[in-house]
Amino acid sequence: MKASVLILTPEAFSHMAPDRWVSDRRITIPELLQFEADVVLIDEVDAVQKRLDGAFSPLSQIMGDERDVFAPFVGRQTSEALRKRSGAQFRNPVNTRWQSNFFNFFRLVGVMYGLLKSEEEA
Structure with missing residues (x-):
């Protein structure tokens, strides 16, 4: 059995794009992995979840009275x-x-x- 292993920080996982020789599309690593990987393991995900949430769903007020909402x-x-x-x-x-x-x-x-x-x- 052969397996490729990819080790990244949560931020790199969230924001890096694959090299052009891997994919000519402008996609992120998570988008690539959904097409190319059978399994993605994230070790100690409970410690990383908050960082991934911050990257993929940052808290930002949509409506309100402040000028920068x-x-x-x-x-x-x-x-x-x-x-x-x-x-x-x-x-x-x-x-x-x-x-x-x-x-x-x-x-x-x-x-x-x-x-x-x-x-x-x-």
């Missing part, structure tokens, strides 16, 4: 860019689609917060 910040930046360019960039359908999708995201996050809040109060 994601959705309101992106909304303000977008509105400012629109104001400066007087909307001319909407001739590009990609920009129009992005703007529409972002505002749908913003609305859906608001709906989710509302549902969670009513569950909390019930």
Whole structure:
């Protein structure tokens, strides 16, 4: 039986990309392993889990009153860019689609917060 062994830190595992001779696609090591490996073992995963969670799902507030919260910040930046360019960039359908999708995201996050809040109060 033959086995290839790969030893990495959690951060390297999370962020490294394979060499070009391994894959010509722009993917990360975890993405590559899902196609190439039969088994991935992470020793002492309980000690590493917090670091992997930080890499793959960083905590970031999506909605709120502070100026640097994601959705309101992106909304303000977008509105400012629109104001400066007087909307001319909407001739590009990609920009129009992005703007529409972002505002749908913003609305859906608001709906989710509302549902969670009513569950909390019930």
